[in-house]
Amino acid sequence: MKRLWWALLTFTLGTNLSSPLYPLYQTKFHMSAADISLLYLVYALFLVPSLLLLGPLADRLGRKALIIPSILLMVVATGFFAFATQPWQLFVGRGFQGLAIGGFLGSCTALMLEQTDPKNYRFAVVLASFTTMVGMGLGPGLAGVLIQYVPLNPFQFPFLLHILLLLLDLIAVLSVKETFQASLQQRFQIALGVPQQVRRPFWSLIAPTSFFMYAFSGTAFALIPTFVVSILNIHNLAMSGVLLFLLMLIGGIAQLLVARVDLFVINNWGVILTVIGAFVLVSAAPTHSPLVLFLGMMIEGCGSGFLYKGSFGLAGQISTHKQRSQIVSSYYVAGYSGLIITVLLVGRLTSAIGLTYAFLCLAIALTLLGCVILFAARQIKATIS
Template sequence: MTAEQVAEPTKTHRAVKSSGRFWATAYTLLLLLTGTNLPTPLYRGYQQDFGFSPLVVTLIFAVYVAALVPSLLIFGPLSDAIGRRKVLAPAVFVAALGSLLFALADSTPWLFAARILQGLAVGAASGALTAALSELEPRGDRRRAALVSTVASVGGLGTGPLVAGILAQYAPAPHVLPFVVEIVLLIPAFITMVTLPTARAATKWKPRRPSIPASVRGVFGTSGTASFLAFTVVGLFLSLVPTYVTKLSGSSNLALGGGAVTLMLGCSCLAQLLAYGKPAHRLQITGLALLAVGLVLLAVAGGLSSLALLLVATVIGGVGQGLAFLGSITEINRFAPADRHADVISSFYVIVYLGVGVPVISVGFLAAVTGLLGAVQLFTAVVAVLCLIDLVVLARGRNKLAEAAVSGA
């Protein structure tokens, strides 16, 4: 199967294409990811108000991932079968409900319940929205659709902590106002999802074990590993780095902690925009190399108590994360069969979100024993080594393809 054949949409999901609907769908993805990361700079305040430890923060992340992964596996394939609208409109509603629970929270169980709802919503929407962007792209350009989906996703990850940090620091009702703003902004997103075109597939959906089409497995393995490593860094920044920043800076300013997360993810978005059109394989290799460098510098910054070095590490790590993720999702988006597009994308996002959640949970447990600084340093060292290993695997795979092309010629 050629790339052109793979990229050709089937009649099942041939969507009515318009620039407005395409960008409205990107807006929905951006808003969902923004909302799910609004709590990031607020956890320190929740700890003080509700009296829980840093370990509980990682457990809150754990229930989010525990809800998100099965939601991805169920609702991504379901949207292939029953249409995007019937999955995405309820997902946006559930996301708003999760924000409402955060706004009303007066004890720790409310935070767990809110994160579960957010996990269900983002899991249901991620694969379907990414597939919808490919189907709605006015020129049918899957590479451009992949760029928009990655920038919207990573942009949302970075916007959430920044907006919540600024509102919490300088506006009233710090644990309420950010979520009220999110709910209001989700209203046009919900209207967009309700008006999406939908079509029923020729075959009915039925529960089954996750599987990847044979034609995509090689790309899925290498791209999934690169994205898993890229998002372990995102998970670290979203959960523990705001506290890490306050320790190094000696400041309790919530906007500063959220700003470090936004700087990292902003660099990721900028790198993706500048790298658009470059070969996906090269993006992955370059991204993994920069990730390794950024992680090493992050560990050294903690040892030297240097906020300036931490900011340098944040920029380098952000660029590396953006390149690795863009290269990975471009490859997946290119080769995913049209009749299982959201299914494959959802399985890919399972790897991504496991990268966000699982390693950071381990860091949380480790921090209870070694302290935050020691846990972050050990984590960054291990992930840096894994980045270099995956880089070598990708480079060797590229060399084998080049050798095969030469011998075939």
């Protein structure tokens, strides 16, 4: 299990490794903030079909049969970033990253859980969720520190280091025994859809919450590094990377702290904290205060952790074992739809009215959607409980 835990951590580390470099790419390739947001959009557009199409293949071919090609694809994707001389190479690399994470994440998590002693199953589930969240934040944190303080090529060194870690992942996975018996006779089916009996709670509360959560987190990873440099005039590239790491770390810790709290309560507090954090972040622009920005990201981290714990927990609560894969897939599709739509709109608004006002529009939109979610939670609680 330790080898798979390490592979999960270091693989997910690469998904947002490029985030602190976005201001440098803007200078090197003459890219706008809207262009940078499209990089994140491409990642999500490739990730969603990858989750839906590649995930079910692991039930036919085995876990490692999907994990190993995904690691190799991530090596290729990281290579595109390390040796990029044109903007299109960044977009190709980002698309490959989306495909790779979609094939790797579910299969590696499943293999981890299948190798866990039944007595430790609940701990393994929490560990997998925590590791994934921290890994996605550790990437920009590590990259920011490396490009700011290590006197090596900032466009190559973080990615070459990640390629080395991926090769170690490959060795670790090859040494792990396959736990799933491949079945080519099993029917290939995309696990998407919501059974009729749970459509109301899912579409009224759970899906909007997933949309809400990913709408902010996606925008943060796409545009916070640019916000730090262009609006706050902070040119220490480690700053944005560490902020994104803390966003995910606090989100992971927040989930652990509320493990036994009512899911509706957690979800509602997640909505409230996310809205508050969004306005605190916007207020960092006129005050030019790194402390306000830091405070806003900490509040957002708690909000994101609560939202994920509450909404994902409710998705599991309303589903039977047979329905779970369908509902989980639909949950992530709703979430990444929020990411795609919001990043696209905020990118367009940035070109039209500037990054600060684009973030203000996002905060207002989150407030309105948050009110809808809080109202829906009151209506749905009696249905689920």
